[in-house]
Amino acid sequence: MTYFGAIETGGTKCTCAIGDHLGNIIKEETFPTITPEKTMPQIFKFFIHEHSKTPIQAMGIGCFGPLDLHIESPTYGSITTTPKPHWSNFNIVQAMKTAISVPIGFDTDVNAAALGEQRWGAAQAIDSFIYITVGTGIGVGAMVENHLLHGLIHPEMGHTFVPRKIGDDFKSVCPYHDDCLEGLASGPAIAKRWNIKVATDLKDSHEAWDLEAFYLGTAIANWTLTLSPKKVIIGGGILNKKCLIDKIRAECKSRLNGYIKHKLIIDNIDEYIVLPKQMGKSGILGAIALAQKAKG
Numbered sequence: 001m002t003y004f005g006a007i008e009t010g011g012t013k014c015t016c017a018i019g020d021h022l023g024n025i026i027k028e029e030t031f032p033t034i035t036p037e038k039t040m041p042q043i044f045k046f047f048i049h050e051h052s053k054t055p056i057q058a059m060g061i062g063c064f065g066p067l068d069l070h071i072e073s074p075t076y077g078s079i080t081t082t083p084k085p086h087w088s089n090f091n092i093v094q095a096m097k098t099a100i101s102v103p104i105g106f107d108t109d110v111n112a113a114a115l116g117e118q119r120w121g122a123a124q125a126i127d128s129f130i131y132i133t134v135g136t137g138i139g140v141g142a143m144v145e146n147h148l149l150h151g152l153i154h155p156e157m158g159h160t161f162v163p164r165k166i167g168d169d170f171k172s173v174c175p176y177h178d179d180c181l182e183g184l185a186s187g188p189a190i191a192k193r194w195n196i197k198v199a200t201d202l203k204d205s206h207e208a209w210d211l212e213a214f215y216l217g218t219a220i221a222n223w224t225l226t227l228s229p230k231k232v233i234i235g236g237g238i239l240n241k242k243c244l245i246d247k248i249r250a251e252c253k254s255r256l257n258g259y260i261k262h263k264l265i266i267d268n269i270d271e272y273i274v275l276p277k278q279m280g281k282s283g284i285l286g287a288i289a290l291a292q293k294a295k296g
Ligand code: ZN
Pocket: 158, 159, 174, 175, 176, 177, 180, 181, 182, 183
């Protein structure tokens, strides 16, 4: 049996896991994301201990960004300009290398999750698709003809500009943009807009969900027009609200208005826009898949 190490770093917690080549998670622990000085020693301890019992062949890290993903860059492996205090310019790949000497795969948390869904989830045998997560922030990973899209830095589609619904004058929660998707439709945006602690506590009948679907459906229509994904996977904490996905499908279809003449969109939008098959696990499984890729 071959074992891999996997790390998924998020805004509030870091998940560490040991998994096998089939995507079975053997051991998993989470640690709070505080500062690198406080969080990393816990991560090191977990992996050094596991590695001594069951040697791992490689490691994968799916990390919140923005990140330096250019392998030839002197700062490859760093978290760059994150607003998360203390993590700016922290080189997580370099730090892990000092703890365990194995090949390390590194990508954004959402690209990792996309890879996880392709390997073991809703996008098996699909070469072009997007994975969206709607939670504390909004992130999108894009697999384009079997390549995770990076480009100049890496896509930041969660900050796509969306037209405001007429009458919506809510102040965006994004510190950079007045009209971006994350600023208008992330979990904190919903909570602030409707003055509630936990967005998903709003009733199914609340108008919040029609507005949320308006923004998400519009953004998905834009990404359908730009990247031509064969499937759209949408997850994250906000999608635990079960009434939302059908509203998003309807809004996206309405926005496209018959222009993209494909049966998936015209007749089977419920097979086009889907929940993750590994809801809540896509990211950590993706990190295992990144490790497998790093091992080669
Ligand atoms: Zn923004």
